[in-house]
Amino acid sequence: EPGEPPILPGSLPLIGHGYMLLGDTVYFWQKFKEISYTCLQNGHALYFLIGTQKFYVLTDPEDICLVSNVCVAKDTVVGALIRSLLGSGLVFADVPTWKKHLTTMDVKLEEADSVKFLEAYDQAISNGIATYCKFWLRCDLLYNMTDMKIKQENCIRIVHETSDLVLQKKRMKNKRNRAKINSVDNNIEADIKKDTAKCFADLLLESNVLTEQELRHEVNGMIIAGSDTTSTVLVFALLLIGSYPEVQEKIYSELTEVFEGSNRDVQKQDLSRLEYLEAAIKETLRYYVMAPFVIRHIDKEIKLKSCTLKPGNNCFFSLYGVHRHPMWGDDVEEFKPQRWLDSPSRLPANANAFMAFSVGKRNCIGRAYAMMTMKILLSHIFRQYRVLADHSNMKVKLNVIIKPCSGHLISLEKRNM
Numbered sequence: 155e156p157g158e159p160p161i162l163p164g165s166l167p168l169i170g171h172g173y174m175l176l177g178d179t180v181y182f183w184q185k186f187k188e189i190s191y192t193c194l195q196n197g198h199a200l201y202f203l204i205g206t207q208k209f210y211v212l213t214d215p216e217d218i219c220l221v222s223n224v225c226v227a228k229d230t231v232v233g234a235l236i237r238s239l240l241g242s243g244l245v246f247a248d249v250p251t252w253k254k255h256l257t258t259m260d261v262k263l264e265e266a267d268s269v270k271f272l273e274a275y276d277q278a279i280s281n282g283i284a285t286y287c288k289f290w291l292r293c294d295l296l297y298n299m300t301d302m303k304i305k306q307e308n309c310i311r312i313v314h315e316t317s318d319l320v321l322q323k324k325r326m327k328n329k330r331n332r333a334k335i336n337s338v339d340n341n342i343e344a345d346i347k348k349d350t351a352k353c354f355a356d357l358l359l360e361s362n363v364l365t366e367q368e369l370r371h372e373v374n375g376m377i378i379a380g381s382d383t384t385s386t387v388l389v390f391a392l393l394l395i396g397s398y399p400e401v402q403e404k405i406y407s408e409l410t411e412v413f414e415g416s417n418r419d420v421q422k423q424d425l426s427r428l429e430y431l432e433a434a435i436k437e438t439l440r441y442y443v444m445a446p447f448v449i450r451h452i453d454k455e456i457k458l459k460s461c462t463l464k465p466g467n468n469c470f471f472s473l474y475g476v477h478r479h480p481m482w483g484d485d486v487e488e489f490k491p492q493r494w495l496d497s498p499s500r501l502p503a504n505a506n507a508f509m510a511f512s513v514g515k516r517n518c519i520g521r522a523y524a525m526m527t528m529k530i531l532l533s534h535i536f537r538q539y540r541v542l543a544d545h546s547n548m549k550v551k552l553n554v555i556i557k558p559c560s561g562h563l564i565s566l567e568k569r570n571m
């Protein structure tokens with residue numbers, strides 16, 4: 155339609171660019187990067203077609219900011235797939251649920267035994283994408299006859315059993331604490347309260363606003379949003395920092411100065427002094443942007459700098475593309491933590507150039523918490539160990555978020571403290 159962005163080259167009759175989805179998750183990552191670069195080189199907006207479904211792609215930070223504030227609904231493909239698996243918790247909620255749940259949130263998570271959960275989730279996402287790509291399986295009748303359906307149901311059962319267990323344990327713990335508080339004097343009561351600082355699940359349970367099913371959906375969402383994300387970024391950070399010994403030595407000397415050679419716990423006031431470590435984490439998030447895209451459903455016409463988006467379509471914000479935008483300078487393809495610290499600043503003038511936590515009304519609520527936990531964890535590792543790695547030949551897969559999938563061995567050498 156007039157004013158719309160150009161189409162990605164390579165569209166075929168009837169299937170559009172659908173053939174580009176016929177591959178594994180390593181291939182998806184390659185394709186996604188290619189599409190992002192094509193978009194960067196062609197005016198920062200384009201669209202591709204899967205059958206008759208139109209998907210816009212954007213790489214301009216101002217356009218993305220505008221769209222993310224105007225359209226808060228998640229998309230009708232990936233968003234819908236994850237909603238069918240995790241339920242309508244905050245992360246993938248439809249708009250009315252999102253508004254209701256946002257007011258009951260805090261960002262401190264109860265620790266959960268989530269390995270089984272994460273494996274089932276990962277498997278279910280792969281199954282979902284594979285089903286979407288094999289378009290004939292979008293017919294329920296055919297899909298219901300396949301093994302895929304049984305596997306998918308099994309994954310969903312594991313996911314839901316785990317979140318039920320988390321809530322059940324939480325309720326039991328709260329009951330025990332209440333019983334303890336009733337049976338001791340006031341001084342001890344203060345101590346117990348101190349030890350049992352309210353976590354995310356407590357706040358949800360106490361809020362009495364959410365139904366049992368909504369609670370479960372929030373727990374599902376939080377396990378994914380709160381742990382799979384941070385742990386994946388930590389793996390990338392170890393890989394990158396382990397690949398650049400000069401970066402690692404700078405981190406080590408900063409840690410030696412702040413902690414005076416000890417292995418003591420991190421205190422709040424230490425965190426702001428770990429400037430170089432923070433720069434290395436941010437550069438990791440820029441370089442291997444863990445969530446390389448966010449998708450929104452366009453529900454109204456939006457005029458952008460160079461084109462217009464039409465309602466009824468989905469829109470990819472390529473956060474990867476924004477992190478490879480020429481505004482980062484000639485060394486955009488290099489891993490350089492120092493870029494965050496140089497004075498005068500070499501960072502892009504645009505405040506939204508760094509989008510690892512997305513932007514707009516639905517950006518990540520766990521940003522500060524994630525940065526803090528990653529800093530604490532890495533400060534312990536790099537104080538005690540020298541990390542050796544090589545990310546140069548690493549294969550990466552895209553399964554909604556990106557993860558390393560081969561040849562990414564990391565070794566740790568104990569330092570003499």
Ligand code: HEM
Pocket residue numbers: 222244245246252256261262263376379380381383384387444445448449510511512513515516517518519520521523524525
């Ligand atoms: C390095 C770690 C993390 C990264 C890179 C990250 C990134 C993101 C991104 C890209 C989004 C999508 C926002 C959008 O749709 O525009 C998001 C949403 C969200 N994240 Fe994070 N996240 C991280 C850690 C966390 C943690 C630790 C928590 C919870 C404690 C969390 C909670 C959430 C929630 C609840 C949302 C949905 C917000 C909404 O729809 O209103 N995230 N995150």
